[in-house]
Amino acid sequence: MSRPLAVDRHGQILQALEAQGSVSVSDLAERFNVSMETIRRDLKLLAEEGRLVTVHGGAHRLSNEPSLSRRTIENAEGKAAIGRAAAELVEDGMAILIDSGSTTLALAQALTNRSDLTVLTNSLPIGLLLARTKTIKTVLLGGEIEPNDEAAFGLDTLDLIAKYRVDLAFIGAGGISETGEFTDFTRLAAEQRARMAAAAKAAYVLADHTKFSKRTPVPIPIAPPIAGLITDGLPKGEPAAEAAARLWPIRVVGSKP
Amino acid sequence: MSRPLAVDRHGQILQALEAQGSVSVSDLAERFNVSMETIRRDLKLLAEEGRLVTVHGGAHRLSNEPSLSRRTIENAEGKAAIGRAAAELVEDGMAILIDSGSTTLALAQALTNRSDLTVLTNSLPIGLLLARTKTIKTVLLGGEIEPNDEAAFGLDTLDLIAKYRVDLAFIGAGGISETGEFTDFTRLAAEQRARMAAAAKAAYVLADHTKFSKRTPVPIPIAPPIAGLITDGLPKGEPAAEAAARLWPIRVVGSKP
DNA sequence: TCTACAAAGCCACATAAAGTCACATTAAAG
């Protein structure tokens, strides 16, 4: 009777976690025929490596909870200021496009008391929020839903974007590179944001100051007629901020170092 | 015997809240098979985190209360029974299409613990609910958002429907005519539901017993290969119910007069 | 508007399951 190696068990725990979102100590103990204490030690170890979080009775994956809801809270005031500033650019009668993300959600929030607008978005929370105003015509750009973003991406979304022309587009970004370019997590998301910008007469990128210290792998191939970047602060001494300042017109709202 | 994790319950409570706008203590206690006291403690905890507000009898989300929530509560048990019955028809690996509406939302609720499914829907609450499971691939059929339905309708939506073929479709209806036909409020919605049914190998209509006494102007031009109607009761003496019984295969779940 | 009654809420206590820690035991490696 060969006992399975501990490493195998760790791998399988993570796999189960990926599949189910959460695991219980007692289930795992039964499954691997080891004591609950052993499982607890496994989970504690994996938790220290930052691969899961332990809870009473078991563990659940970390990426699960702090998706959009947590991000929304992060630097809420800064994002709200950006949202208000962006909303001022929107005139009655315009058709605009709003990308997914917590910063762009702040823009949608700032638009809720407006009327006579047409808003296109791939974000479900933004779509719901604006549709409920009943005064803003809202078009949802469909596609495959990305759970972390709570927004649609994919071929269908690209198709739909191509069918519309809008006055303004407000784009988000995953991060900003040392060269001042906007970057994203995936090739698809980057391409999609670029197409959104291209569908508008003028496109603004909304990014709060925390983005300047974030690096994500794929540059967004955004076309030149970008109207500018709206942010709540340019961190001094941050190369990404200085490079971006040379590259794009920047509007700083509120006051962050 | 492993007790389900408390955190999972919290997550699901928040999900249900997002989808329905409000939840009741007694429903949740039944759903999770725990005492009402436990649910109260959960809600109190979540309320302290600022993720919901508790009210007498349950909780509701903080932001704006949606028009959908009220309808969801109307005959909630009947709709839940229909949802569970419909969920049993869905097998692992299937691609299905779920129409918008409070009854179809109950189906989505019943599917939240499933995996290896692809779900297409034009409903924003259903899309959000299922995407958050992370185990169900969700495609949102975009288009213009109808605020009352919180769902997409229009040319774009029809285009997208045409691009897919699914195993099963679950369709809602605004009412049922004296001739037993399903009817809807607008020409567009009726056409769209018919196209949804046509995109599936088999289509079921989900309608609770209250629909038999509702009349809406536009018949849904649904094609013959409809697999049947799932309802929670056929009101006796109601001409619409008797006509429908002659027209379609009907499955009655639960027990309503 | 007032009253009565059922449902919901609250609190204190009981209990079972989960967690922690120290120490014993086992199995594999040198």
Place this chain on the structure above:
DNA sequence: CTTTAATGTGACTTTATGTGGCTTTGTAGA
């Protein structure tokens, strides 16, 4: 055969949940 890392065991603590008595709230009928 010893060493060492992993695992099991048992005593004790903490947490989660349930239960019963009592209070509060909502609502329907007088």
